[in-house]
Amino acid sequence: MSDSDSKRDLMAIDDVSDELAGLIDWGIDFKHGSDINYDFKPLDGMSIGSIYEKPSTRTRVSFEVGVSKLGGQPLTLLSNDIQLGKSESIADTAAVLSRYLDGITYRCFRHDDAEELAKHATVPVINALSDLHHPCQAAADLMTIAEHGESVNGHIAWVGDGNNVFHDLLLAGVALGHDVSYATPAGFEPDESVMSRARSIAADTGSSISGSNDPVETVSGAGVIYTDIFVSMGEEHVEGKFDAFRGFQVNEELVSHADPDYLFMHCLPAHRGEEVTDAVIDSPNSVVFDQAENRMWAQMSLLTYLCNEAAWHTYRDLG
Structure with missing residues (x-):
């Protein structure tokens, strides 16, 4: 032992x-x-x-x-x-x-x-x-980005809930020198204690962190677009949460603002037709099964x- x-x-x-x-x-x-x-x-x-x-x-x-x-x-x-x-x-x-x-x-x-x-x-x-x-998801995520590194031109963009998956994606991303931008609905921003740690790491690596409530602003020029289900396991009782995410779906119109060679990422399982459309998750840009x-x-x-x-x-x- x-x-x-x-x-x-x-x-x-x-x-x-x-x-x-x-x-x-x-x-x-x-x-x-x-x-x-x-x-x-x-x-x-x-x-x-x-x-x-x-x-x-x-x-x-x-x-x-x-x-x-x-x-x-x-x-x-x-x-x-x-x-x-x-x-x-x-x-x-x-x-x-x-x-x-x-x-x-x-x-x-x-x-x-x-x-x-x-x-x-x-x-x-x-x-x-x-x-x-x-953390294990974040390690897999950054491994996937590293494997496709030559084609990643732009920042990592998160669209959705400021949840556990985003927390470690952010911490890992800035630790490896990536710029990270996120868009969440008002009231669903990431945990402030995690943000404080991320800012400290970013200050050492020279990465930038930006956040807003506008998905288009967040994905513009992105090399990676990442989303997750809007209502996580155990949160089904949170009244009105799903409604707060209207306009945050990752669809063909939204990804048109990213770099043409962007990677689409999702930790899975995906609720197709909710946070992401079939056209995006099944596109050549999608690396969700590499992540898995x-x-x-x-x-x-x-x-x-x-x-x-x-x-x-x-x-x-x-x-």
Whole structure:
């Protein structure tokens, strides 16, 4: 098991902002690597437990397959399978699971719960999605942009809710030197504490951040256009939220203001006909399925880095 004095957790993508470029390059190298990948098993003998409070397609499959490819044993724990937060505290669950596992991923509703689990676990904990952050998605997003880097001319434009996906896209984007612009309806702006962290990172990298309530202004000249569903899982009770997003659909008229070679991105699942039209998501500019695949490769880099950093460096040196 990991040494609790040196173990690292991933709660938000800026936890690894200094290493992010290397983590993404590692994922790209491994994805397109040589036969050495078949023999490189940095998680051999390790068990990685993944806790799910929310249903998942991409997160569950990408972690299970990714851990297996790295030689580890994936263990999926659904909310009804364990006593987390019910008859057992998060702290006690963290202590118990740390005795069995070499790493934990946690897809949860409340970010505070992810922080609590990480605080009391003695093995690395990865936030696989919370209401405030989605770092694994951001790692995959920036990996996808890097793979298409030669054709990206312009800033990253976000259109929609200032939500968890945008928070980490912003933090990752400015960490890697991208300019980021966003358009949200009034009242749905990103979290101010996240914005403060992003501005601090941008000041170091020379990136710019701009926000408005006008999607056309935001996407004008963009090299990347990114959106997400307007009403996230667990927010169905928020009255009138969907109505606030009228005029924010990413459609052919809106994307006509971007660079002609723009990339269209979406973390999926998409509600076609709501936040995006079929014509856009199925267009040659769309890289949404590259993003989905890259969840696995980016997470494999993160898992190796957090659970066996020496092996991560060894493979990077070989590459």
